[in-house]
Amino acid sequence: MTNTLTRLLQTRDWLLADGATGTNLFNMGLESGEPPELWNVDHPDRIAKLYSLAVDAGSDLFLTNSFGGNASRLKLHNAQGRVRELNRTAAEIGRDVADKAGRPVAVCGSMGPTGDIFAPMGTLTHELAVEMFHEQAEGLKEGGADVLWVETISAPEEFAAAAEAAKLAGMDWCGTMSFDTAGRTMMGVTSAQLAALVEKLPNPPLAFGANCGVGAADLMRTVMGFVSSGTERPIIAKGNAGIPKYHDGHIHYDGTPALMGDYACLARDAGATIIGGCCGTMPEHLKAMHEALSTRERGPRPSLEDVTEKLGGFSSDTDGTGDDAGPTRERRGRRRG
Numbered sequence: 001m002t003n004t005l006t007r008l009l010q011t012r013d014w015l016l017a018d019g020a021t022g023t024n025l026f027n028m029g030l031e032s033g034e035p036p037e038l039w040n041v042d043h044p045d046r047i048a049k050l051y052s053l054a055v056d057a058g059s060d061l062f063l064t065n066s067f068g069g070n071a072s073r074l075k076l077h078n079a080q081g082r083v084r085e086l087n088r089t090a091a092e093i094g095r096d097v098a099d100k101a102g103r104p105v106a107v108c109g110s111m112g113p114t115g116d117i118f119a120p121m122g123t124l125t126h127e128l129a130v131e132m133f134h135e136q137a138e139g140l141k142e143g144g145a146d147v148l149w150v151e152t153i154s155a156p157e158e159f160a161a162a163a164e165a166a167k168l169a170g171m172d173w174c175g176t177m178s179f180d181t182a183g184r185t186m187m188g189v190t191s192a193q194l195a196a197l198v199e200k201l202p203n204p205p206l207a208f209g210a211n212c213g214v215g216a217a218d219l220m221r222t223v224m225g226f227v228s229s230g231t232e233r234p235i236i237a238k239g240n241a242g243i244p245k246y247h248d249g250h251i252h253y254d255g256t257p258a259l260m261g262d263y264a265c266l267a268r269d270a271g272a273t274i275i276g277g278c279c280g281t282m283p284e285h286l287k288a289m290h291e292a293l294s295t296r297e298r299g300p301r302p303s304l305e306d307v308t309e310k311l312g313g314f315s316s317d318t319d320g321t322g323d324d325a326g327p328t329r330e331r332r333g334r335r336r337g
Contacts, residue, residue: 003146003172004098005106006206008060009234014268014293017238017276018054018062019286021110023253025050025065035077037069040089047090051097053283058290059276061106062098063149064090066140070132072114083132084139091143108149108174109140111162118157126161133165141169148173151211151238154185156197167203174274176211176236179222183320190320191225198233209236212278215243216255216263217311220270221304221319227271237272239263241280253280257288262310264289269299 008015025036028046040047047065054062069087071080079086087109094107114132116124137148148171150162159175166173177185177194184190189197191210198208210222219239226235242255255263260277267275275293277285308314 003106004104005061005108005147005174006172008104008106009206009273012060013273015060015274016058016264016286016290016293017236017274018051018059019057019277019281019283020241020279021050021063021065021067023280023282024053035068035074035079036065037067037074037086037090038077038079040065040086040093044089044093047093048097051094054286055097055101055105057283057286058294059105059286061108061274062094063108063110063151064094064140064143064145065110066090066136067110067112067151069139070111070114070136072116072132073112083135084142087136087139088143091140091145095144106146107144108147109137109143109145109171111136111140111148111150112152113154113158118155124158126157129158129161130164130168133162134168137165137169137171141171145171147171147206150175150205152176152178154178154187154189156187156189156193159194159197160201163201163203163205173203173205174207174236175205176209176238178212179210179218179320180213181320182316182318183218183222183225191222192229192321195226195229195231198231204233207234207236207274209238209272209274211236211238212240214315215240215312216259217307217313218315220263220266220302220307220311221314223267223270223272224302224304224307225319225321227301234273235271236274236276237267238274238276238278239267240278241282241285244280251280255280255285257284259311260285261288261292265292265296265299266302266307266310268293270302
């Protein structure tokens with residue numbers, strides 16, 4: 001039996017994904033440092049509202065509130081024993097919202113990075129990563145998620161571990177990395193390397209791509225890198241709504257709905273199939289993206305000049321593939337804003 005996302009991909013040439021999780025939940029009262037996954041149980045009405053905001057804006061799929069729902073991340077809040085419960089509940093709320101949508105909407109079980117570093121630099125092993133992702137995947141499966149959605153990954157080892165966990169859970173999956181360091185992930189992966197990695201996996205994803213990063217322009221350059229690799233697999237583009245700016249004690253993303261509408265069409269014309277937003281992307285951005293994708297005719301494949309003209313300049317001179325890309329550094333996986 002095929003899942004909703006697979007059926008949508010078979011019948012549509014573009015799909016609108018959702019927007020930010022953190023930004024929207026902060027607007028509902030989430031405090032800095034508070035794990036949003038606990039809201040699945042403590043404030044299920046707010047999580048249902050989060051999902052409904054995306055559906056009402058025209059999204060064909062949304063991600064569950066389970067980005068940090070693995071044992072390593074939940075251990076920071078003494079909730080490592082609640083992995084199955086919190087992920088199952090995140091998906092159950094999503095299943096209810098999707099089933100009431102009146103049209104096909106896919107519930108995608110979000111799985112973010114563990115936040116740990118792989119050996120020998122760190123303590124994370126392949127077996128442990130697979131175990132953590134598998135535990136999370138089983139909870140999302142129990143709750144009725146259509147597919148798993150692995151996101152904001154930096155290390156290829158973690159991407160591969162999530163793929164193995166999806167296979168153990170018997171679920172299709174999608175995967176994105178965050179290319180936020182001069183065109184590379186924090187662990188040094190380029191767009192071309194991810195495109196090659198995907199095809200080598202024993203259990204490749206339904207679709208792959210990029211999320212978060214720096215801004216929409218940088219993400220577009222990464223998407224164009226995927227396309228130039230010659231991949232025939234559906235590409236995901238989930239860019240931030242502009243660049244974060246600090247105003248009056250809070251982070252504000254400067255991307256307007258009009259800019260995100262332009263970005264959505266550029267992404268589609270460049271070759272992306274699943275198009276959404278990440279940090280800072282609110283319902284008004286999604287509505288503008290849906291309107292643009294629905295009303296503007298498909299255009300020629302954009303050039304880098306087209307991208308900078310409509311979305312602004314790149315944050316770096318390199319796309320991460322040249323000799324001047326510079327050194328990479330390690331980091332703990334961050335939460336999807």
